[in-house]
Amino acid sequence: MTGSREALPDVDGPGLTLGDRAAIALTEYREGNHQALGGLVREATPLLWHTVRAQGVEPDAAEDVVQSTWVALVRHAESIAEPKAVLKWLLVTAKRAAWEAVRKHRDDEKRRTELPDDSPEHPMALPSKDPLPDAEVLRDERDRLLWMSLQKLPGRCQELLRLVSLADRPDYRYISAAIGMPMGSIGSTRGRCLAKLRTILDEQGDFSWT
Template identity: 95%
Template sequence: MTGSREALPDVDGSGLTLGDRAAIALTEYRAGNHQALGDLVREATPLLWHTVRAQGVDRDAADDVVQSTWVALVRHAESIAEPKAVLKWLLVTAKRAAWEAVRKHRDDEKRRTELPDDSPEHPMALPANDPPPDAEVLRDERDRILWTSLQKLPGRCQELLRLVSLADRPDYRYISAAIGMPMGSIGSTRGRCLAKLRTILDEQGDFSWT
């Protein structure tokens, strides 16, 4: 079938993964060459965006958090001990900043809950969760099956797989570590979340995903 190789650009180990390119970008930046970092910003911003959004940050605040994550990378460029771990560093930094944004937003909401028409029976809704993802935009039947199958997984599995899909497959372990989910079974590059998703997908019928 055509497209199989395209779908697996880096599993054969000959290509650099996003994690590798992030390490190179930092090393180059330290040496005064800013081009590679610019390329990394273009490539990894979607991954950071969805990392932040998964923490329940609204779109405007997430925009600021992603920018400040990149700024933090530049500010800490000299002190990041292990360039190899820079992708993980970015994800952890983005996630912490996202928590901070959520906390600030909650404090803000708390102050507003002192308004008289707020009561314990009608608590202010906290934007702790994303609005339900709108599967309406997915026109392809298999996309919708995939999306609804994903919703059947535990929340952290959903987050992990959404993020893993945006990076290169061998970066699975950096991303799992960054969001606090160890890889599970030794020697498995697939991980339990993907295995669970594949099981659910197989129950949906005999679709070819390649």
């Protein structure tokens, strides 16, 4: 793994993103600093949690999926080919484990209820509905408007924007790739999702933002 260090961003440089910090943490871990992952776990767990939840995994199972994703990182620390892409690796690993959890959960439920499976679609295409925000949770009228506007977007746009909002913006390429957006159209896809959201917000007419 010597040499990979040079390909990493300058630690002292400005504008380190979560993806950069993840790469540095993995490299330091490989070099024997076993405390190096602590900060990354604290920082990236919310992103993994919401990635898993977006696949329709119930909260209890989602906790275990996130936990097992971190365990998988440690187990594969030496074999991850591109430390620079470790954030994407984490997101893809979490997402696949989430799909598996959804599939198993459905199988279990099916066995238990013995009902015919009348939804032949692939489970991946059927994430559960987003939890509805409690009015108590979103007291601010602007927050409610923003959340309702988000719900009007296509599902993939919602997922992309929610996850991008939790990372540093330059990391959108990892997040987009991890959730299956074609690499060539990432910039425009991100733009379309944000543009649609802003259009919907603008259509709220005379709503006061101040």
